[in-house]
Amino acid sequence: MNILFVTHYTGLGGANIAMLNLIRQYKKRNIGTYVIMPEGSKGLREKLEDLEIEYAQIRMPWWVGDGEEGSLKSWKRYLSNFRGALEICPYVRKWRIDIIHTNSTVVAAGLLAARMTRRLHVWHLREDLSNYGWKFCLNDKKVKKWFHNSDRVIVISKACERIYEKYLDLEKTVLIYDGAQIDSPKEVPVLEDGVFHMLYLGGMSLSKGYQHILEALVLLKQRTEKRFRLWMPGCRENGRANKELEEFIEVHRLEEAIEPMEYMDREQLDQFRYGMDLFIMASSKEMFGLVTVEAMLSGVPVVASDTGANPELIRNGENGYLYPYGSAKALAEKIQEIMETEDLGNVIEQARAEAQERFSMQSCAEQTIDIYRGILKNSDMGYRC
Template sequence: MKLFLVGDFPEDNKAYGGVQGVLVNMANELVKRADIELVLVSTSSNSGFAKFEKICSVYRLGFRSSFLQARKEFRDIVIKENPDIIHLQGVVPGVLLYRSSYKKIFVVTQHAILSEERLLQVTSKRKMLFRIKEVVEDYYLNKVKNIIFISEYNKGIYFKKNGKITDVNSELIVNPVNEIFFKKPQALESQVSNEMYFVGEIKKRKGLHVLIQALHLLDRKGIDCKLHVIGGYKEMEYKREIDDLIGSLNIAEKVIFCGWKNQSEVLAYAENIPVFVLPSFQETLPLSIAEAMTQGKIVVATDICGIPEMIKNHESGYLFPKGNPEKLADVLELVFQNQDKQKVVSDNAKSASKRFEPKTVIERTINFYERILS
């Protein structure tokens, strides 16, 4: 089977998570398969492909320069390579490559829920941009007939919006985690007490301000802990808000900003940090939670969207109401003050994370391809 894997690949495989991380994780597993002839197509001309160009065909499209030119280039590549399946990770902007002639073999994995993310943008310009993306996504997803959903959450939204469409061929398949996260983790009891970390783009939707407020509440209770923030800012307005908040609460020494790190760097940096926190206001099925679970971290996250599909509260992690720093502080206090009771939660997280193993995910994905071709 000749497979086109299409999306916004990172530069030189330096994936920082999200859709880029999924693309790299899938490619890592697919190149091992003798039954798959893999062709990687990036919607960014900056993608490095340093690892993959030695073992499979790779193409780069100047999508951001001109999507019309990119569409033409992509059509020429399709004619040249004649793929059995074209699989796009993420919808906008890559879905603009879609043509009706690809209809039977074109597969889309939907990740973001743009209608929800639009509401959480911090500027009018960003809200307008997301509205445009939302219109484009709605238009093309009604044309695409092979769709992979990564959670019941985004599957439910799609069918609520579109009704019971009988000619849509769909499957629910979770995102794969990079196999490096499945290496044997440090024992929980040997990790640094009262430390936690956050991974992701630093923007308002991710709720870092809620976590910082909770950290302050813990400090007022006399619970000494530290927060490591792994990631970079996407919204400068939000950076000013975070800087002002940390300054006003006088907790600068408790918050360590680590900058962007790729997957292997995150794994190494967080090796001795026992608690992962994601206080997001909206998520479909966050890869960062799955990565933390494979390492047996104590995951604390909001009880929104697809996250409860990943975590059973007080069994394989902890959930709290979005935007509520008091409840988050209560959960973290429970975790930090009862660390001897967390091994069961850690073991349950590792067990639950097996569904994210790349080999398992790729096997289910190929079964979906075969169903399409049959």
């Protein structure tokens, strides 16, 4: 069995990390795996080379953007997907691909290439377009038709399915949570004693809710004399913090409470996480939350907003904590409650056990491979090279 992944970017965000996790499992099972990605390199290319995975880079078109459906810009975007599909087709034949697996909501060239070459197609929906201000370049009827043309659609959460259900054939739609795995740290970071250390990931993106966390810290400072510090990887570049963040810290005198940091790669982050007392997930519409699961596996308590897929992962007071999205006051109260709880052992162990059981990479890979086998078994498509 040969699988071709199509991804819309070259960075190491959640979607590509989840794809790499699948690829590692496929290699163990001797499943041929290949990747098509856009031009450029922001980390993915190096990871694929380390795994000895063959890949190609093309001018990857998106079928989403910030333009209005029906505009000239949208029509150009729509037509560019056929050009992208034509670039993919030679690789489908060269690598003798059986199934094209589009690892993103925002590209449709994989589906078109599958139909041009009479291969099977799996569409893995991951992103909430509204978080980025994106829209499909087609009207709802045509979007629905394209999704229905895929042999299977995988959604990564019930929240993800709710967003796209008006476009989907639910009989061909399958829920598979992403798998996660972390390595034991080679060295646990040594951080200042007597300080409650918190971790936030997501940069200066409004959809990730950083603004609510900052507001909560202002309130928390008024509520407690205990020392705390929020670590923010990805919010400092070339030695300088984000200007807006710098100004906020200065105005509210939070120099000792907020620590903007340079970008961390996955290995650095996995190690750094072990020094944390709390992980904060404040997103408005998180479609899964791979970093949330990684925190659970690391034994770091999680406090998360009650939106998106967060309630599918976290049950308040049992394996983590939830607060009403957008309420800085509620978040500050929840953080203070956690800071003042002497023993979080039961919550931590419950979270770790559930994460290991529900979100293992092995389980995710097996469920996905079962989909491949099912559509191959029921397919009457032959190669048309």
